[in-house]
Amino acid sequence: xxxxxxxxxxxxxxxxxxxxxxxxxxxxxxxxxxxxxxxxxxxxxxxxxxxxxxxxxxxxxxxxxxxxxxxxxxxxxxxxxxxxxxxxxxxxxxxxxxxxxxxxxxxxxxxxxxxxxxxxxxxxxxxxxxxxxxxxxxxxxxxxxxxxxxxxxxxxxxxxxxxxxxxxxxxxxxxxxxxxxxxxxxxxxx
Numbered sequence: 001x002x003x004x005x006x007x008x009x010x011x012x013x014x015x016x017x018x019x020x021x022x023x024x025x026x027x028x029x030x031x032x033x034x035x036x037x038x039x040x041x042x043x044x045x046x047x048x049x050x051x052x053x054x055x056x057x058x059x060x061x062x063x064x065x066x067x068x069x070x071x072x073x074x075x076x077x078x079x080x081x082x083x084x085x086x087x088x089x090x091x092x093x094x095x096x097x098x099x100x101x102x103x104x105x106x107x108x109x110x111x112x113x114x115x116x117x118x119x120x121x122x123x124x125x126x127x128x129x130x131x132x133x134x135x136x137x138x139x140x141x142x143x144x145x146x147x148x149x150x151x152x153x154x155x156x157x158x159x160x161x162x163x164x165x166x167x168x169x170x171x172x173x174x175x176x177x178x179x180x181x182x183x184x185x186x187x188x189x190x
Contacts, residue, residue: 007032011057011076018066030059033077038050039154050095054088062089072127081151082129094156145177150175 002129005013011032017025037058042052136144148156149163157175161168171183 008071008075008077011080012071015062015066015069015076017062026059026063029062032081034059036077036154037080040081041083041088044085045091048092052089054084054091055089056187057087059085075148078132079129128171131186132182135182138185139168139178139181143174143181146171146175146178147178147182 009161011029014029014032017044018029018101034055038051038055041054042048045051045054058080062080065083069076073079074082091175137148139147145164146160149160150157155163157171160175161171166172166174
């Protein structure tokens with residue numbers, strides 16, 4: 001009897017299929033990841049319709065750049081979450097810019113640079129993902145597990161405590177220390 005593939009292995013396989021332009025891989029990838037990624041977009045944007053727009057843009061980018069994903073640099077959900085967060089922040093900036101540029105002349109607006117990410121944006125995102133991956137692996141195993149469950153699985157403190165069978169105070173302390181260590185580690189890469 002063979003073991004079931006891990007969720008990461010399933011996602012990596014789906015991303016590999018997308019890289020080969022297998023359209024049938026998009027639906028299972030969406031089904032497995034959309035609720036978590038939508039939750040992230042909603043937290044960043046605070047509005048359902050904008051979160052849906054960000055998610056749609058993110059999946060389009062995932063489709064176009066699946067071949068750029070490297071499992072050795074970051075877990076697949078972390079890579080996709082970085083794309084969603086980037087698209088959500090772009091939407092926030094665009095919305096803020098739209099309010100400010102409404103008064104500009106149309107000719108001036110046409111000369112502004114595009115919001116479309118370029119090669120440098122993709123390179124920086126890849127470097128950030130690699131740095132985050134390195135920093136996460138420097139955490140103790142329990143802290144790494146807590147951070148992953150809290151942010152990639154979107155679990156609350158009480159859900160973490162229940163799932164890991166730990167006291168709530170311990171979960172909060174370990175998570176706070178883990179995040180502090182991540183913050184310190186990431187400042188070295190900034």
